[in-house]
Amino acid sequence: MTLPKNLWVLGDGQLGAMLSHAGQPLGINVRPVDIMTPSDAQLPLEADDIITAEREQWPESQLSLQLSQHPHFINGPVFGRLADRFSQKSLLDELAVATSPWQLVDDNTNTEVLHQAYGERVLLKRRTGGYDGKGQHWLKHAEATTIPADWRNEAIAEQAINFDEEVSLVGVRTQDGRCLFYPLTLNLHQDGILMASIAPLSRLAPLQAEAEDMLSKVMHGLEYVGVMAMECFRVGEHLMVNELAPRVHNSGHWTQAGCHINQFELHLRALCNLPLHQPQVNFQCVMVNLIGVDKDDRWLSLPNAELFWYNKDVRVGRKVGHLNLSVHNKAMLDDSISHLKVWMPQQYQAPLDWILAEFA
Known part of the structure; x- marks a missing residue:
């Protein structure tokens, strides 16, 4: 080859x-x-x-x-289509893939009509450019919030979803149309930014088939080749797509420690038409995003940690690296998290407690 x-x-x-x-x-x-x-x-x-x-x-x-x-x-036409939330949500509707009710915000859109359709709280999202919590604006009926003038025709309005938790699925489609998937990942966001991920989790296994069916429809519908990520809300026993990313994804970083083929290699194999098979999970893994924090070499002392430092200037809210913690056993994980709670700033206390609670 x-x-x-x-x-x-x-x-x-x-x-x-x-x-x-x-x-x-x-x-x-x-x-x-x-x-x-x-x-x-x-x-x-x-x-x-x-x-x-x-x-x-x-x-x-x-x-x-x-x-x-x-x-x-590869996938040239896909990037622009999914970068625009209007065409992305339109695609999901065309494929009958569950997503939050929505509409385009145009010159005639009335705030009161949006509240009548979607409830007391309506989320506006810029059609392009918004990520990590940026490019969003809440319409709150109780506060009489209004649509920003320069957002008309440049945003969509979504019904606020009272979800139970956030999960994501990373999958790949080959040049001959086969689809393979990693296990579902549980995610925690803080101020719109992914703080931590855990995978795999046995309690998410009942949702795996539904998630794979949803992402398969999207990848087949786009004739996509390579790795794609699908962020979802879990609402009860079902999933609803929040966003799609036609690329390797932050919530798939755990695969670098947890699987024998990580998401980056999987993407390259698909693009180059190399042999590709179901990735095997070696370890359950926890990924902790490093957001706006200085590099701390003490992280390297954790026996189950792998550090990925991006060599970026450290700024508030900026992703500057991530830690993958392999879950060889609960005692080792508990010990690593307890050290991180001492070493890391206040904004990490709640995410680290969230990790501990999932393994309690």
Whole structure:
């Protein structure tokens, strides 16, 4: 099987870096590209090179056009379709995949009518660009909140969902249309940012088939190739899709420690049409996102921890790394979490307690 000379990544953030790392043992030359800094440079693209992306949106530039217009830009039309919440939600409706009731906010949208349709609290989301809690605005009937003037035609309105918890599914679709999946992941968000994930969990197993059916419909409907993530709300015994990500995903980072093929390698295998089979889970795993905290070498003293540090400038609310904790046994996990509670700032106390409670 002939590998491409290069596999280029639109974007050179942490996901691109981890794709590059995963490509090394496979002999795949993964080359992330900084598309955020203006440049007149031309990339030395070969005809059989493969292009992927670590993000759904990017600014138009000479570099991004060169990459996105390459004939082997896998899933090219998908990125823009899923980057826009209007077309993403429309797709879910077309495929009859459960999602929260919604509508486009246009020039004629009336706040009172939205409350009549969706209740006391209605969530507005910018059609593009919002992530990690950004680009959202609550309409609260009790506070007479109004639609921001510049959000009309640029946002959707969603019914607020009284969900039990948040889960995600990371799966892959091969070039010949097979779909494979990791176990469902339990997630905790704080201020819209993912703080921690746990997988697998036996109590989520009854939801696995429903989740796989939902994500299969999406990937088949888009003729997608590679890894895709689906974030869901669990409402009772069923799931409802919150968002889709056509790429490797933060909630799949646990697979770097927990599985014999992690999500980054799985994505590369699918793109390059390499042999691909069901990933095996080696350990139950806990992933702790490192948000706006300085690097602490004491983390390395934990016997079940693997540190991934992104070498970014530390800023409030910025993802600068993650820790994967393999759950070899409860005592080891409890001891590691107790140390982290001492070493980490106040905003981590509730997420760390959440982890302990799940293993109580």
